[in-house]
Amino acid sequence: MSDSWLNMWNERYAEPDYAYGIEPNVFFKEQLDKLAPAKLLMGAEGEGRNAVYAANQGWEVTAFDISVEARKKALKLAADKGVSLDYKVGFLPELDIPDNSFDALGLIFAHFPSDIRPEFHNILSRKLKTGGIVIVEAFNKDHLQYRQKNPKVGGPRDLQTLMSKEELTEAFADFDILELEETEAEFNEGLYHIGTGSVVRFVARRK
DSSP states (O other): OOOHHHHHHHHHTTTSSTTTSOOOOOOHHHHHTOOOOOOEESSOOOTOHHHHHHHHTEEEEEEEEEEEEHHHHHHHHHHHHHHOEEEEEEEEGGGGOOTTEEEEEEESSSOTTTHHHHHHHHHHHHEEEEEEEEEEEETTTTHHHHHHGGGGGOOOOOOTSSSOOHHHHHHHHTTEEEEEEEEEEEETTTTTTTEEEEEEEEEEEEO
């Protein structure tokens, strides 16, 4: 992972405002609310909006990101909301996150660079217990045209970092698919997700 990638996120998260707001992602909230609170892992969690929501619902939450600035904002938000998070900073393969330990995994706009994404997805799938649920929302391959029309909707600028249904089903091959669709969605998330985008949504259970 390049220094420029890390620097970009640290600069974004060092801004005083929350880049993607403090409310949970709508799709993530809908899916999490179907589950009984237990142990949750949030990947590339940024400033903590989804992790803090889950903690408020009674989940025991572990989160990680590469950005130390993201962690600062997430812990401040958690303190403001009266909850706690186990928030780790670093490169996923080097983090001390045990396998077979989580009941749910949230990957909300967790756009890992394409050269490391297969490895990361493989690592993350092993963190779930048998029967554990993965919840994914990401911008899909069609999203570039939406971003060109309206840069405020955000998302990756390159096709390789965007995700497809096929890539997700391959990454989580040892899972039973509960929901899988590519669709248009409206966003009003902080400063950087505003407007119409094209997303892939994926919910699956580890066999």
